[in-house]
């Protein structure tokens with residue numbers, strides 16, 4: 476179970492955005508954004524399309540350096556991508572190597588980390604089991620459904636043994652049933668590994684269901700408009716949690732926020 | 739699926755047999771003078787005789803070797819150069835106009851230049867073949883490397899892959915369908931240029947065999963050479979297609 480360990484959280488933010496500004500040429504995408512995410516926290520990020528959610532995630536992952544300000548990871552300034560920060564991309568079909576099987580795709584992360592070949596087989600089997608794909612190691616991505624492909628990508632990220640999971644609308648392209656299944660699987664995995672999660676989504680219910688906190692971004696330029704604690708008890712349940720008054724109230728708050736942000 | 743492929747195979751054999759039979763009829767009824775068109779029976783006879791008592795086997799081997807080495811050199815240079823150009827937008831911007839200018843030049847137009855520089859040597863022949871076969875490989879490789887999904891490079895960065903690993907494990911496999919297609923084209927060009935060079939520069943080989951047979955009106959020998967060229971082209975194409983199918987299993991397994 477996830478223990479809301481407030482003492483550790485207060486002690487060391489895992490991710491800290493310190494007055495981040497990011498501009499592409501003359502266009503400022505993110506302006507003066509500060510944010511601290513504690514250990515084991517699941518922070519969901521919402522906001523109107525084009526407000527800079529993906530950009531913020533890419534900055535957190537070290538894929539683009541901020542124009543101003545610093546991102547700190549466990550206290551250290553980020554100089555670029557790190558192996559303990561894993562990124563789950565939205566477009567799983569493009570993020571997997573089509574010429575490698577499920578096992579081969581997961582192996583890529585292990586190869587990058589220098590894991591000996593003799594150890595890779597067992598690790599890969601464990602990871603496949605963890606994402607519910609035991610026995611599918613020899614399938615190519617094109618032979619799998621979208622949900623399975625996204626599971627492979629998640630498994631590859633878990634192979635990095637990440638302290639931080641950055642997820643950019645990972646379930647956005649999946650059908651409702653698959654999405655709910657993956658949400659619960661993700662929560663279980665995160666509870667087990669204790670990873671800190673930065674989860675971008677455009678689905679407000681998903682944000683409330685998954686998050687310990689929901690950050691709402693305002694557009695032009697991107698900045699924080701709302702920072703909402705989600706105190707729904709865990710473990711959460713797709714039916715019961717979504718029917719509680721608190722859930723509906725939070726959903727309403729975020730809905731109103733998005734309404735305003737878009738106008 | 740299986741059955742229809744077998745059907746097509748049978749049908750194409752039937753068509754081939756029909757053509758040979760038509761050829762035999764034309765020859766038998768002397769619709770074309772036998773000096774120019776011997777029947778398939780006589781061409782076959784010349785082929786068997788060429789192998790058993792003549793040196794047709796040696797000529798065939800010489801052509802195959804020439805084609806193979808020229809193609810191999812072209813492929814290695816084309817892939818290395820294409821990878822460098824394809825992965826660098828700067829190089830691409832500089833070199834693209836020049837490549838577009840050089841590409842349509844027929845390689846056989848290079849033969850006089852090559853003879854002037856290198857003389858009537860084996861080196862000259864190899865240079866011409868490699869030069870001609872280089873273009874399809876080079877251009878396909880450039881295309882393959884520049885069309886790598888950008889997301890995959892990001893995956894490589896996020897995983898902390900070394901630059902060499904990114905090229906070896908991401909860019910090269912991603913470009914491999916294009917590279918193999920370029921190499922298949924390059925092989926055809928290499929065969930054509932081998933024969934042309936043998937004819938022009940008088941190097942020993944099938945090209946020279948055909949030319950000498952034509953000059954001394956040995957039509958059956960000439961046709962034996964042409965048939966052999968056809969078989970050679972066909973066999974190499976089939977071999978490369980088989981290699982491609984093996985290397986690109988992931989493509990045929992798509993749902």
Ligand SMILES: Nc1ncnc2c1ncn2[C@@H]1O[C@H](COP(=O)(O)OP(=O)(O)O)[C@@H](O)[C@H]1O
Pocket residue numbers: 499504522523524525526527528529530531
């Ligand atoms: N590489 C880039 N160059 C220029 N503009 C970009 C680039 N990437 C994103 N943008 C712009 O930044 C803004 C925010 O994009 P993004 O972070 O993808 O938004 P979101 O994920 O919230 O929908 C958009 O207006 C987009 O056009």
Ligand SMILES: [Mg+2]
Pocket residue numbers: 528529530
């Ligand atoms: Mg986005």
